[in-house]
Amino acid sequence: MSREKQAMFFNKIDDLKVHCFLCPHNCIIKPEALGFCKARKNIDGTLYSLNYGKITSMALDPIEKKPLYHFKPESMILSVGTFGCNLKCSFCQNWMIAHENPQLYNITSEQLVKKALELTSNENIGIAYTYNEPSIWYEFIYETAILIKESGLLNVLVTNGFINRKALEKIIPYIDAINIDVKAYTDLFYKDICMAKLKNVKETVEYVATKCHLEVTTLVIPGLNDSAKEIVLLSKWLSSISPKIPLHLSRFFPNYKMREVLPTSKETLENLRKEALEYLNHVYIGNI
Numbered sequence: 001m002s003r004e005k006q007a008m009f010f011n012k013i014d015d016l017k018v019h020c021f022l023c024p025h026n027c028i029i030k031p032e033a034l035g036f037c038k039a040r041k042n043i044d045g046t047l048y049s050l051n052y053g054k055i056t057s058m059a060l061d062p063i064e065k066k067p068l069y070h071f072k073p074e075s076m077i078l079s080v081g082t083f084g085c086n087l088k089c090s091f092c093q094n095w096m097i098a099h100e101n102p103q104l105y106n107i108t109s110e111q112l113v114k115k116a117l118e119l120t121s122n123e124n125i126g127i128a129y130t131y132n133e134p135s136i137w138y139e140f141i142y143e144t145a146i147l148i149k150e151s152g153l154l155n156v157l158v159t160n161g162f163i164n165r166k167a168l169e170k171i172i173p174y175i176d177a178i179n180i181d182v183k184a185y186t187d188l189f190y191k192d193i194c195m196a197k198l199k200n201v202k203e204t205v206e207y208v209a210t211k212c213h214l215e216v217t218t219l220v221i222p223g224l225n226d227s228a229k230e231i232v233l234l235s236k237w238l239s240s241i242s243p244k245i246p247l248h249l250s251r252f253f254p255n256y257k258m259r260e261v262l263p264t265s266k267e268t269l270e271n272l273r274k275e276a277l278e279y280l281n282h283v284y285i286g287n288i
């Protein structure tokens with residue numbers, strides 16, 4: 001059974017085209033065409049979410065795996081993801097579900113909440129929307145997050161932060177903690193490697209820091225974003241928001257379209273951690 005759901009955050013424009021303003025790509029989508037994220041489609045002049053109620057991955061994970069180290073430590077969280085992404089990072093570590101055609105399973109928000117409640121006996125505290133980019137699963141997450149809050153559980157987003165403010169403002173009251181990937185601290189990296197803009201991600205980080213628990217992750221890729229200068233600039237900026245924001249420096253492994261780059265050395269990560277600790281109270285090395 002097809003369960004496409006009419007999308008939120010779009011306008012109808014001329015010639016049956018639509019304008020999606022969920023994320024800063026602001027796609028203008030012709031009839032029968034997909035948005036940049038491949039998760040939203042214009043059908044006869046109306047925009048639909050194609051991944052509504054469809055999951056590709058579900059697991060009960062330690063909260064530290066998100067990674068969140070300063071939010072409900074040592075608890076577990078039911079982690080779910082779907083398909084699609086609004087960035088095109090050539091180093092994607094989850095490319096099978098972000099950019100390919102993975103196996104899909106139908107689920108309703110009610111079924112997911114029931115599952116989350118059943119798992120509280122296994123230390124589950126709620127749901128983490130993760131694995132692929134959750135913001136382009138907006139309609140399903142929004143409905144599920146409301147039910148999760150009503151049930152007394154918690155909602156976590158693990159996101160690239162590339163979302164427009166209006167959409168973020170609407171969902172943030174239901175979100176308890178967020179980990180945002182700041183993939184690098186240069187416009188060039190975001191433009192050439194992710195097909196996005198650093199400016200929008202920074203605005204999301206600055207806004208979220210005032211609304212709920214926030215941690216930041218940067219995947220450190222040799223030769224691309226691993227200079228001490230860049231990590232110092234990133235850390236100074238985060239510190240200007242709050243030195244208490246935990247920063248996770250994560251180890252890169254060759255993947256997707258970036259298989260020729262070697263894994264990040266532990267020494268590089270440790271040196272960058274020392275640099276970042278000049279400005280931030282909590283800096284962690286991950287994925288070792």
Ligand code: SF4
Nearest residue numbers: 020023026027035037
């Ligand atoms: S959510 Fe998808 S369709 Fe909408 S603007 Fe972003 S990339 Fe385009």
